[in-house]
Amino acid sequence: MAKKKTKKVVKKRKSNSSKDKGIKTAREKMIGQHIGYRYDVNLLPDYNRLTPFLKKYIEHMGWDDLNWLEDVHMGYEDGKPAVFDRNINGWVTTPPKLKLPKDQQDRDMIARELLIKFQMSSNHPLVTLKKAYKKN
Amino acid sequence: MASLKKHKSQEMGLHDEVLTGRTQQVFFNPEESENFFYHDAYDVDFNKRTEIDAKNLDCREINDKIKNMMSKGYGTIVIKNPGSKHSVGVGILNKLNLIVDGSLGYFGIGSVDGPTVRISGRVGWSCAENMMAGKVVVEKNAGSCFGAAIRGGDLICKGSVGARSGIDMKGGTIIVGGDAGAFTGFMMQRGRIVILGDVGPNLGDSLYDGTIFVGGSIKSLGADAVEAEMTDLDVAWLKRKLKVSEIDKKVDFKKMTKIVSGKKLWNYDNLEPTERKGAI
Numbered sequence: 001m002a003k004k005k006t007k008k009v010v011k012k013r014k015s016n017s018s019k020d021k022g023i024k025t026a027r028e029k030m031i032g033q034h035i036g037y038r039y040d041v042n043l044l045p046d047y048n049r050l051t052p053f054l055k056k057y058i059e060h061m062g063w064d065d066l067n068w069l070e071d072v073h074m075g076y077e078d079g080k081p082a083v084f085d086r087n088i089n090g091w092v093t094t095p096p097k098l099k100l101p102k103d104q105q106d107r108d109m110i111a112r113e114l115l116i117k118f119q120m121s122s123n124h125p126l127v128t129l130k131k132a133y134k135k136n
Numbered sequence: 137m138a139s140l141k142k143h144k145s146q147e148m149g150l151h152d153e154v155l156t157g158r159t160q161q162v163f164f165n166p167e168e169s170e171n172f173f174y175h176d177a178y179d180v181d182f183n184k185r186t187e188i189d190a191k192n193l194d195c196r197e198i199n200d201k202i203k204n205m206m207s208k209g210y211g212t213i214v215i216k217n218p219g220s221k222h223s224v225g226v227g228i229l230n231k232l233n234l235i236v237d238g239s240l241g242y243f244g245i246g247s248v249d250g251p252t253v254r255i256s257g258r259v260g261w262s263c264a265e266n267m268m269a270g271k272v273v274v275e276k277n278a279g280s281c282f283g284a285a286i287r288g289g290d291l292i293c294k295g296s297v298g299a300r301s302g303i304d305m306k307g308g309t310i311i312v313g314g315d316a317g318a319f320t321g322f323m324m325q326r327g328r329i330v331i332l333g334d335v336g337p338n339l340g341d342s343l344y345d346g347t348i349f350v351g352g353s354i355k356s357l358g359a360d361a362v363e364a365e366m367t368d369l370d371v372a373w374l375k376r377k378l379k380v381s382e383i384d385k386k387v388d389f390k391k392m393t394k395i396v397s398g399k400k401l402w403n404y405d406n407l408e409p410t411e412r413k414g415a416i
Contacts, residue, residue: 041326041345042326042345042346042347042396044369044370044373045373046369047376053170056170056172057172060172060173060231061172061231061250062182062231062233062252063252063271064379064380065290065376065377065380067269067270067271067288067289067290068268068269068270068287068288068289068307068308069288070288070308070309071287071288071307071308071326071327086268086287086288116172117171119174120171120172120173120174120175121171121175122175124175127175127176130176
């Protein structure tokens with residue numbers, strides 16, 4: 001019986017170029033590596049762009065401004081828009097159907113809203129964790 | 137490893153997420169009803185007020201009483217005779233109006249997430265250490281390491297603060313009405329420090345990121361701390377924040393000095409993206 005000819009599949013070796021995408025600034029060229037942040041982590045919020053939800057949140061908490069949310073920005077994880085949740089030390093991706101505006105100030109406001117909804121949800125991972133470990 | 141697999145948190149998949157670096161799933165429906173509080177937070181009313189006399193209580197008893205009062209719906213709690221006791225008002229993960237009628241010792245109001253706290257006296261070292269959210273106002277002076285490692289919220293001292301204020305801070309805002317000591321903003325990673333008075337030597341030494349605004353003179357800058365230009369957004373934010381801080385002082389914001397990181401010591405460069413995410 002003749003043996004079936006099988007095509008040798010030569011796996012192309014992945015180049016390391018994906019890691020180096022986005023090397024633009026002089027500093028990045030010098031170190032040969034992309035500096036992670038794709039957004040300005042020090043950007044101060046523009047209060048003219050507060051969403052109605054955030055206004056309500058501020059009122060409910062009895063604060064005068066965004067407080068801790070001033071440090072929340074829309075970032076990226078694996079190329080997808082995501083917001084960082086410090087409580088789980090992980091990124092929360094935006095819902096796939098959500099259309100994001102181009103302006104970072106507007107994107108940040110949406111990131112803040114998303115993070116509150118995630119953290120305060122009864123489905124947040126820490127709720128389950130607390131149920132398992134809470135001391136009585 | 138077999139024992140690890142049986143672990144409750146392993147079953148939930150939390151460890152897998154961290155180890156593989158996969159993006160967290162979205163665990164909620166964005167259309168679900170509005171909720172502004174943590175799942176198990178106490179429903180408190182700011183208009184419901186009570187007092188705790190701390191004279192014969194130790195710090196643990198005071199903290200237990202605060203929690204007990206919150207569970208009964210009290211939204212405004214006044215602590216009388218705090219006697220500069222240490223570690224008072226720590227771990228409050230709730231909205232609350234806490235008033236301390238006197239001074240606190242070290243590590244007061246640490247690891248809080250949400251409350252508004254007013255302290256009529258002074259505070260010892262490491263006040264509001266690891267604060268996550270909320271507002272803390274100290275009417276008089278504070279010791280060293282004021283706001284050590286804070287991650288969010290507004291921490292205000294109307295007087296002067298000691299050395300290493302905002303050391304290792306990862307977010308939030310520290311506002312000082314008076315002067316600040318040496319190594320202010322040491323190893324700061326994110327957030328903002330505003331000092332309306334003068335600052336001691338080595339301001340912002342080894343800061344990775346974040347912004348420091350100074351109204352008075354600076355004795356010297358630390359390694360990799362550099363001066364930057366003030367923007368209109370900075371001025372607008374400073375005006376707003378000073379109102380929030382309740383510091384009654386006339387300041388020419390445009391004349392303030394802005395200090396940022398020169399990013400020459402940026403150790404993040406050597407980290408892989410998954411490692412880096414833990415620092416932001």
